[in-house]
Amino acid sequence: SQQGEEDPQALSIQEGENATMNCSYKTSINNLQWYRQNSGRGLVHLILIRSNEREKHSGRLRVTLDTSKKSSSLLITASRAADTASYFCATDSNYQLIWGAGTKLIIKP
Amino acid sequence: EAGVAQSPRYKIIEKRQSVAFWCNPISGHATLYWYQQILGQGPKLLIQFQNNGVVDDSQLPKDRFSAERLKGVDSTLKIQPAKLEDSAVYLCASSLATGAGEQYFGPGTRLTVT
Numbered sequence: 001s002q003q004g005e006e007d008p009q010a011l012s013i014q015e016g017e018n019a020t021m022n023c024s025y026k027t028s029i030n031n032l033q034w035y036r037q038n039s040g041r042g043l044v045h046l047i048l049i050r051s052n053e054r055e056k057h058s059g060r061l062r063v064t065l066d067t068s069k070k071s072s073s074l075l076i077t078a079s080r081a082a083d084t085a086s087y088f089c090a091t092d093s094n095y096q097l098i099w100g101a102g103t104k105l106i107i108k109p
Numbered sequence: 110e111a112g113v114a115q116s117p118r119y120k121i122i123e124k125r126q127s128v129a130f131w132c133n134p135i136s137g138h139a140t141l142y143w144y145q146q147i148l149g150q151g152p153k154l155l156i157q158f159q160n161n162g163v164v165d166d167s168q169l170p171k172d173r174f175s176a177e178r179l180k181g182v183d184s185t186l187k188i189q190p191a192k193l194e195d196s197a198v199y200l201c202a203s204s205l206a207t208g209a210g211e212q213y214f215g216p217g218t219r220l221t222v223t
Contacts, residue, residue, distance in 0.1 A: 004151075031210075042200075042214055042216050042217060043152070043200065043202075043214040045211045045212065045213070048210065048211060088151050088152075090151075096154060096157065096165060097212065098154075099151030099153070100151050101149070101151050102150075102151055
């Protein structure tokens with residue numbers, strides 16, 4: 001069953017611009033995680049935000065969580081070519097991760 | 110530290126044949142997961158182990174898929190017999206404990222069933 005839904009499905013921006021991806025989910029959660037997947041490094045954990053947190057930062061990444069709207073956003077600032085990848089949100093609602101279909105991000109030089 | 114190891118990386122088989130995948134998690138990680146990822150989709154959990162016990166296998170097609178984690182370390186996932194719709198990447202992941210914290214993924218096995 002799919003819990004998270006990322007939006008947009010695909011995003012293409014110029015290098016240096018910011019990229020924003022959104023995730024919506026259906027049930028209450030313990031935490032929400034963002035992962036990145038590319039052909040070179042596989043699936044890699046980026047950031048985890050707990051249900052009682054509203055915002056979290058990690059380097060060029062900023063994640064927000066709005067539990068009232070059951071949504072989260074991932075902002076990547078000052079994008080680089082290496083950020084080209086698919087980004088997935090995964091929600092933990094019963095100590096099991098449920099994944100969305102991902103946003104495919106392309107950074108143009 | 111060494112990451113999650115998987116083998117083989119690629120496998121091509123004909124339908125109705127059998128195939129097995131192997132995973133070695135990060136040392137000390139009690140929880141091991143097998144996911145199926147079909148092209149263009151997110152990973153789907155097939156089975157979750159805590160040490161050598163099964164925590165969740167509700168989405169494992171048990172008529173054809175089986176998995177074991179002997180001694181609470183390495184794990185194998187088997188498909189017998191394979192169907193065309195089993196073509197996917199099979200990902201193994203591990204985490205320190207059950208609780209859906211950060212998961213560490215292996216490179217995956219890309220299975221093509223012809």
